[in-house]
Amino acid sequence: MSTRYTGLIEKYKDRLPVSESTRFISLGEGNTPLIQLQNIPRLIGKDVDIYVKYEGLNPTGSFKDRGMTMAVTKAVEEGSQAIICASTGNTSAAAAAYAVRAGIKAFVLIPEGKIALGKLAQTLMYGAEIIQINGNFDAGMSLVKEVADHAPVTIVNSINPFRIEGQKTAAFEIVDELGDAPDFHCLPVGNAGNITAYWKGYSEYAESGVANKRPVMCGYQAAGAAPFIAGKMVDNPETVATAIRIGHPQSWDKAWNAEKESGGWFDAKTDAQILAAQKMLSQFEGVFCEPASATSLAGALEDIGSGKIPEGSKIVCTLTGNGLKDPDTAISQCKDAHPVTIEATLDAVKKVILDQM
Numbered sequence: 197m198s199t200r201y202t203g204l205i206e207k208y209k210d211r212l213p214v215s216e217s218t219r220f221i222s223l224g225e226g227n228t229p230l231i232q233l234q235n236i237p238r239l240i241g242k243d244v245d246i247y248v249k250y251e252g253l254n255p256t257g258s259f260k261d262r263g264m265t266m267a268v269t270k271a272v273e274e275g276s277q278a279i280i281c282a283s284t285g286n287t288s289a290a291a292a293a294y295a296v297r298a299g300i301k302a303f304v305l306i307p308e309g310k311i312a313l314g315k316l317a318q319t320l321m322y323g324a325e326i327i328q329i330n331g332n333f334d335a336g337m338s339l340v341k342e343v344a345d346h347a348p349v350t351i352v353n354s355i356n357p358f359r360i361e362g363q364k365t366a367a368f369e370i371v372d373e374l375g376d377a378p379d380f381h382c383l384p385v386g387n388a389g390n391i392t393a394y395w396k397g398y399s400e401y402a403e404s405g406v407a408n409k410r411p412v413m414c415g416y417q418a419a420g421a422a423p424f425i426a427g428k429m430v431d432n433p434e435t436v437a438t439a440i441r442i443g444h445p446q447s448w449d450k451a452w453n454a455e456k457e458s459g460g461w462f463d464a465k466t467d468a469q470i471l472a473a474q475k476m477l478s479q480f481e482g483v484f485c486e487p488a489s490a491t492s493l494a495g496a497l498e499d500i501g502s503g504k505i506p507e508g509s510k511i512v513c514t515l516t517g518n519g520l521k522d523p524d525t526a527i528s529q530c531k532d533a534h535p536v537t538i539e540a541t542l543d544a545v546k547k548v549i550l551d552q553m
């Protein structure tokens with residue numbers, strides 16, 4: 197049986213650490229929509245081009261699939277029988293799915309009660325070995341690093357360099373589509389693997405002349421989980437955006453390097469700002485992302501408003517995960533929506549419509 201590949205390793209294999217004999221572990225990830233916002237720029241009265249890279253349309257609903265296709269491909273190539281990660285939810289879902297695809301085992305450490313419902317549902321369905329801990333992501337991360345020295349498991353958190361390799365392809369896709377890098381790239385920062393990966397991707401394209409420039413990198417964190425803004429690790433991170441509830445980011449130096457080399461900055465957004473941006477995207481653009489993802493737009497909007505990001509700029513915001521990942525937070529934000537319940541008659545339906553017009 198011949199295997200047809202459709203994912204990002206196939207597309208970018210010349211720029212990824214694979215060979216002719218590598219078996220790609222793929223679910224058709226990547227090639228996600230870059231959607232130009234139409235209504236929000238008008239609403240804020242600013243002359244800016246804002247695009248969102250909608251990573252929630254990857255096979256498990258987040259950008260993690262980019263890194264996981266590469267990390268699991270290499271783990272299998274190196275003969276690994278099992279992978280392990282700590283996760284706030286999305287990495288665990290991706291690890292579980294790609295492990296199934298590869299026919300190997302996945303162990304995932306998650307903070308008990310602190311991962312969004314959709315992510316838990318996915319990870320259960322894919323059949324990973326779920327280890328819930330009475331501790332946060334940072335505690336899980338240090339356990340994973342320790343246990344990997346004592347058990348035959350490959351770590352697939354973003355400290356695994358192949359994760360970064362896979363994730364850098366998002367920057368390639370953006371340049372391929374826009375014809376060059378944007379002026380500004382805004383993204384949520386948790387463990388800081390993704391900002392590291394984008395910067396690597398943009399840098400490689402600039403070095404080989406595919407892009408003429410690299411963007412200014414703007415990293416946004418949740419105010420209650422903002423080590424890059426504090427300038428030091430944070431011990432008890434808290435935020436509604438559970439995906440980025442991280443106080444000890446692993447790619448600390450690499451993220452600072454991206455910020456410095458690009459002339460960019462880190463900033464923090466409150467939970468209220470994050471949720472407002474999430475709702476705005478849904479209600480004015482028809483794009484539903486999870487709370488952590490909206491941190492990028494929340495940050496961009498504030499910096500456009502203040503002029504830090506000037507008018508005339510081309511801006512890309514990464515929307516890291518699908519809104520369906522966290523139905524609880526979405527529903528709790530729409531308490532005023534009051535769905536009506538009526539008799540199942542033509543008259544009753546007609547009345548509702550006419551009342552609303």
Ligand code: F0G
Nearest residue numbers: 283284286287386387388389390516517
């Ligand atoms: N957005 C979402 C939806 C995420 O799931 C994550 C990280 C980030 C942003 C931040 O990316 O860590 O590369 O800076 N989620 C990890 C997880 C930690 O376990 O799923 P980062």
